[in-house]
Amino acid sequence: MTCGVSGVAMSEELPADIHNVGTNLDGPIEEPSEESLELAERIIVRLRPPSRVAISKMIHTKAKMVGGILAGYAVFWWLAVLQVDNEKAFDSIFFGPDFLAITIIAPALIFLGSLFENISRELGQLFPGLAHGIMFVMAFLYTFEPLVRGLFMSDLDSGDAIWKTSRLAILCLTILFAARMLIDAWLLRWVKVFMENNPDLDFSDSGNDFSEVEESVVEPEI
Secondary structure, eight states, X not given: OBOSSTTOBTTSXXXXXXXXXXXXXXSOOOOOOHHHHHHHHHHHHHHOXXXXXXXXXXXXXXXXXXXXXXXXXXXHHIIIIITOTTOXXXXXXXXXXXXXXXXXXXXXXXXXXXXXXXXXXXHOXXXXXXXXXXXXXXXXXXXXXXXXXXXXXXXXXHHHHHHHHHHXXXXXXXXXXXXXXXXXXXXXXXXXXXXXHOTTOOOGGGTOXXXXXXXXXXXXXX
């Protein structure tokens, strides 16, 4: 048995959007928004991938380095914080966390601050920039508070103060470096998908010559 359309069996399911086929053949092709184009160009100008095909390699390289850095970070935190015997007690005057909590809070503030920094810079938004500044200042205070108290106050030994600040500084700088590389890799991933979905876009005006690499892969049109 067949349905009303000749040659199509009733048991065969038609696509759900069959009624949309052919309704917009003469309409304009949807173009990417100006915001997306500007964001892609800003990312390309800042990170400067040499070609379209090089973007995938840059993503892989940055992701691999971030993985190694985070593994080293975890090992350092385990050895230099958790495995230290007779750690002298320390409570911060900023909301009262102890040293173990600070080793988690300060790097977390650095990571979130780096995320807000990129959101503010790439999207031109005000609030993420304010949050970035506050988080970095709080991380700075937590990191150098032991050193200041050890050198200028009598409630902390100077040697222990230097040791605490050194560990916090290493943890925060490691997370800062890893966070920025991870965010760059994520932005490059977004650009890669955006360019794959819009293959006709030309970003040569941004200082990147993508045409030479693509000519060896795609045959020129006659």
